[in-house]
Amino acid sequence: MTTPRKSPRRTAIRATSAPADRPADDAIWPRVTREVADDLAVDAPARDRAGKAPFDEVARLQEAGLPALLTAPRADRRGADWRAASAVVREISAADSSVGELLAHHYVLSWSSRFFGPAPDTGSVPALDARTAQEHWLLAGGVEPPRTGTDPGLTLTPATGGWILDGRRAFTSGVAVADRLVVGARPGGTGDWLVVLVDPAHPGVFTDPGTERVGQRLSGAGTVTFDHVPIPAEHVLGLLPYDEHAVAPFATLAPLALRLLLVQVGLGIAEGALAEARDVSRAGQAGPVPVPLERDGSSVAGADPVGPGDDPYLLLAYGELATAAHAASAVVERATDALARGLLAGPALGPEERADIAVLVAAAETLTGRAAVRITTRVLELVDGAEGADAQGGGPGFDRFWRNARALTAPTQPALRLRDIGDHYLNGTHARLTLPA
Incomplete structure (x- = not known):
C-alpha cells in the first residue's frame, strides 16, 4: 500500500496584473482561450509522456485568467455564462484533454455555494465565487456521496466553532x-x-x-487522506439532503453540469484528434504524386495524378468521422x-x-462517448505509418487521444443512460433527483 504523502504546493508564477478582472465578453475570452490552447498543443505529447503533476499547466490557466471565468459579476467585471465556460473547456480539451478535465471540475x-447553499440576497456575490476570483484559486474535489454502500466516504465530527474532517477518498x-x-x-449521526x-x-x-x-x-x-482536519463553520x-424528496431540483443540476462539461472534454478530444490527423494527411501530399497506370505499366492517357487527398477511401473515412463529430456537437x-x-x-x-x-x-x-472512442480509434489507423506520426520518435503521439478518450468514457454507463432516456420518452418517467445522477 502506498503511503500518502504531502503534495508539493504550487510555486507557479502568478500574473502580475489581475487576470480575473478582464471583461468576459465575446471578443476577449475566445481569443484568450485560443492562445492558451495553442500554447498547450505545442508540447502536449511530450508532457503526456512525462506524466508529471500539472503545476505548469495550471500556471498557464491562471495567467490567462480562465479559472475565474464563471465567478459572479461585479460592477467592474461582467461574468461569463455556462455556454462560454463550455466553449473554453472544449477548446482547451482539443489541445490537452487532461487540462480540460481539470478546468471542468473547477x-x-x-458554483458549490450556489447549488447547495442558501439562496443569496439579490445582487450579492456568493462567498466562494468572491474568494475564488480574489485569490485566483483552482478548486478540486467532489461533493457527491460514494457510489458504493461499502465506502463510508468522509466524515465530520462536531467541534467547537465547526467540525473535524476525517477519511480517505480518491x-x-x-x-x-x-x-x-x-x-x-x-x-x-445523520444521513445528510x-x-x-x-x-x-x-x-x-x-x-x-495518481501517477499510473x-x-x-x-x-x-x-487520493486524499484527511486526518483530523478542522473545518470552521464559515x-x-x-x-x-439524504432524502431524495428534500433535494431541490436546482441542486441536482450540479452533477448534470459536471457530466456535460466532461462531455465537452470528450468532444474536444475527438475534434483535436481529427484535426491533427487531417494535418498529417495533408502533409502526406507534399511528396511525389503517383499517376494511375494501365495493366501493362503505361500511364493512363489523360489521367490526373492521384494523391492522398484524392484517395476515395481516405475521403470516405474523413467524411464519416467528420459527420460523427458534427452530430455529437x-x-x-x-x-x-x-x-x-x-x-x-x-x-x-x-x-x-x-x-x-x-x-x-x-x-x-x-453519443459523444461513442463518437470520441470511434474517432480516436480510426484516427490511429489513418495516420499509421505517416511521417511524423510516431509518438516514440517525438511526433504528434496520436495514441494519447485514444487513451484519453477511453479513460474519460470508461466510468460512464451508456446502457443505463439509454434506459433512462427510453423510460422518459416512452413512459414520461423522471430520473431520480439524487447525487450522483
Whole structure:
C-alpha cells in the first residue's frame, strides 16, 4: 500500500496584473482561450509522456485568467455564462484533454455555494465565487456521496466553532495541484451531507497523486487522506439532503453540469484528434504524386495524378468521422443551451424542466462517448505509418487521444443512460433527483 504523502504546493508564477478582472465578453475570452490552447498543443505529447503533476499547466490557466471565468459579476467585471465556460473547456480539451478535465471540475465546484447553499440576497456575490476570483484559486474535489454502500466516504465530527474532517477518498482531477478542495462529508449521526471547503496545505491533508493512469495523465488525479482536519463553520458551503424528496431540483443540476462539461472534454478530444490527423494527411501530399497506370505499366492517357487527398477511401473515412463529430456537437449544443436555461432559472427550476435537461445530457453523454472512442480509434489507423506520426520518435503521439478518450468514457454507463432516456420518452418517467445522477 502506498503511503500518502504531502503534495508539493504550487510555486507557479502568478500574473502580475489581475487576470480575473478582464471583461468576459465575446471578443476577449475566445481569443484568450485560443492562445492558451495553442500554447498547450505545442508540447502536449511530450508532457503526456512525462506524466508529471500539472503545476505548469495550471500556471498557464491562471495567467490567462480562465479559472475565474464563471465567478459572479461585479460592477467592474461582467461574468461569463455556462455556454462560454463550455466553449473554453472544449477548446482547451482539443489541445490537452487532461487540462480540460481539470478546468471542468473547477468550474462546477466554483458554483458549490450556489447549488447547495442558501439562496443569496439579490445582487450579492456568493462567498466562494468572491474568494475564488480574489485569490485566483483552482478548486478540486467532489461533493457527491460514494457510489458504493461499502465506502463510508468522509466524515465530520462536531467541534467547537465547526467540525473535524476525517477519511480517505480518491478524486479524478485536480487534487494534486489545487489551491482549495471542495468535498462532501457526512456529519456523524445523520444521513445528510455537508459541502465544505478545505485548505490542502493543512498538515492533516495528505495527497497521493495518481501517477499510473492509462489516460488523462495530467489531470492531477489522486487520493486524499484527511486526518483530523478542522473545518470552521464559515467553510461549510451548503447541504445535500439524504432524502431524495428534500433535494431541490436546482441542486441536482450540479452533477448534470459536471457530466456535460466532461462531455465537452470528450468532444474536444475527438475534434483535436481529427484535426491533427487531417494535418498529417495533408502533409502526406507534399511528396511525389503517383499517376494511375494501365495493366501493362503505361500511364493512363489523360489521367490526373492521384494523391492522398484524392484517395476515395481516405475521403470516405474523413467524411464519416467528420459527420460523427458534427452530430455529437449538435446534440451537445442542445444540451448546453438547456442546462444554461436551467441554471439561469435558479431555485425556480421545477422537476419537469430538470428531467428534460437530464435526458438531453444523457443523450449527449452517450453519443459523444461513442463518437470520441470511434474517432480516436480510426484516427490511429489513418495516420499509421505517416511521417511524423510516431509518438516514440517525438511526433504528434496520436495514441494519447485514444487513451484519453477511453479513460474519460470508461466510468460512464451508456446502457443505463439509454434506459433512462427510453423510460422518459416512452413512459414520461423522471430520473431520480439524487447525487450522483
